[in-house]
Amino acid sequence: MSNPQERAEVLLRQLVPDDASRSVGPDRQVTANFSSGSRAISSYERIHGQVSQDPIDWSTVETVATKQLTDVLYAKAEGIAKVTINRPEVRNAFRPETVEQMSTCMADARDDPDIGVVILTGTGTEAFCSGGDQSVRGPGGYVGADTIPRLNVLDLQMQMRRLPKPVIAMVAGYAVGGGHILHLVADLTIAADNAVFGQTGPKVGSFDAGYGSTAMARIIGQKKAREMWFLARLYSAQQALDMGLVNSVVPLAELENETVKWCREILRNSPTALRLLKSALNAAEDGHAGLQQLGGDATMLFYHSAEGNEGRQAYMEKRRPDFSKFKRLP
Ligand SMILES: CC(C)(COP(=O)(O)OP(=O)(O)OC[C@H]1O[C@@H](n2cnc3c(N)ncnc32)[C@H](O)[C@@H]1OP(=O)(O)O)[C@@H](O)C(=O)NCCC(=O)NCCSC(=O)CCC(=O)c1ccccc1C(=O)O
Numbered sequence: 515m516s517n518p519q520e521r522a523e524v525l526l527r528q529l530v531p532d533d534a535s536r537s538v539g540p541d542r543q544v545t546a547n548f549s550s551g552s553r554a555i556s557s558y559e560r561i562h563g564q565v566s567q568d569p570i571d572w573s574t575v576e577t578v579a580t581k582q583l584t585d586v587l588y589a590k591a592e593g594i595a596k597v598t599i600n601r602p603e604v605r606n607a608f609r610p611e612t613v614e615q616m617s618t619c620m621a622d623a624r625d626d627p628d629i630g631v632v633i634l635t636g637t638g639t640e641a642f643c644s645g646g647d648q649s650v651r652g653p654g655g656y657v658g659a660d661t662i663p664r665l666n667v668l669d670l671q672m673q674m675r676r677l678p679k680p681v682i683a684m685v686a687g688y689a690v691g692g693g694h695i696l697h698l699v700a701d702l703t704i705a706a707d708n709a710v711f712g713q714t715g716p717k718v719g720s721f722d723a724g725y726g727s728t729a730m731a732r733i734i735g736q737k738k739a740r741e742m743w744f745l746a747r748l749y750s751a752q753q754a755l756d757m758g759l760v761n762s763v764v765p766l767a768e769l770e771n772e773t774v775k776w777c778r779e780i781l782r783n784s785p786t787a788l789r790l791l792k793s794a795l796n797a798a799e800d801g802h803a804g805l806q807q808l809g810g811d812a813t814m815l816f817y818h819s820a821e822g823n824e825g826r827q828a829y830m831e832k833r834r835p836d837f838s839k840f841k842r843l844p
Pocket residue numbers: 603604605607640641644645646647648649656665667668688690691692693695714715718720721722723726
């Protein structure tokens with residue numbers, strides 16, 4: 515084929531159906547005259563047609579669901595919120611509803627100004643959490659009453675990570691699979707001496723390639739993380755302590771007392787210092803998401819300052835801000 519014009523016309527004949535008008539413009543662009551203007555028609559458009567431009571008919575949502583807690587217990591005392599996975603009959607395995615309810619409690623604990631620290635635990639002494647409930651696992655994820663397959667525990671992990679208050683996992687019994695990851699993403703873990711830790715995913719056809727593997731490697735090191743995932747063994751509380759996976763191991767009978775003691779100690783300290791420390795430790799590992807958290811905290815602090823308020827005040831009073839009174843510190 516000799517010249518570009520000829521090549522364009524052949525291409526156009528292949529792409530554009532006969533009933534669409536064709537032209538090769540003076541600038542030698544291959545075009546077709548559809549309602550959206552003159553432009554090239556892709557094979558995708560030939561098959562799928564054009565995207566509808568009909569006016570949209572919105573349905574207003576008046577209320578969003580408030581959640582009845584069926585799978586989780588939630589309690590508060592002395593500035594501490596306690597979220598307890600309450601499905602002991604399945605070793606506190608979580609289904610989508612469990613995760614949704616945990617998420618609702620975490621959001622409440624975040625928003626409540628009287629809460630300074632959150633404990634995450636499971637009912638009974640047999641298990642903290644045995645991960646995703648395998649009986650409701652379908653091809654696309656875990657399926658709850660709404661029949662939508664979900665992996666919503668990943669959202670919960672993010673939420674715990676971003677919660678601007680310390681989250682402490684209080685672990686008795688098994689913390690395995692997705693349950694192990696929940697303790698991993700908590701800021702601290704206090705374990706009972708009967709605690710057992712491990713990733714079971716590869717045994718049941720699952721894995722967590724997010725925090726569950728990468729954050730784990732930051733905590734216990736690459737070799738140990740690969741061992742934990744590739745062999746899917748279980749580890750005792752003492753072994754977990756030795757590899758830096760938990761902060762403390764105490765006799766089962768003392769688990770709650772000891773955890774509350776840690777909480778009370780934390781509550782004596784500056785909440786803003788703790789918030790910024792959590793953000794900073796996350797920022798070093800969480801990329802843009804971590805920086806956004808730290809950045810949001812910086813903005814919050816700036817809003818408390820006279821300098822930040824001078825800007826807002828001047829805007830409201832329709833005058834120029836006077837930033838000259840604020841020193842540029844080294
Ligand atoms: C936890 C055990 C080691 C406890 O053993 P044992 O004390 O002997 O009790 P059992 O008799 O085995 O269990 C009692 C009872 O509970 C049922 N059960 C226990 N765990 C589960 C479970 N996870 N799902 C459903 N049911 C469970 C058990 O069947 C018994 O019922 P009966 O009717 O009485 O027989 C042991 O139970 C065990 O190994 N459990 C399985 C642990 C497991 O493999 N968990 C799933 C790992 S995969 C996962 O968690 C994925 C999570 C997830 O959503 C995800 C998705 C995408 C990316 C990341 C993730 C993420 O991991 O977060």
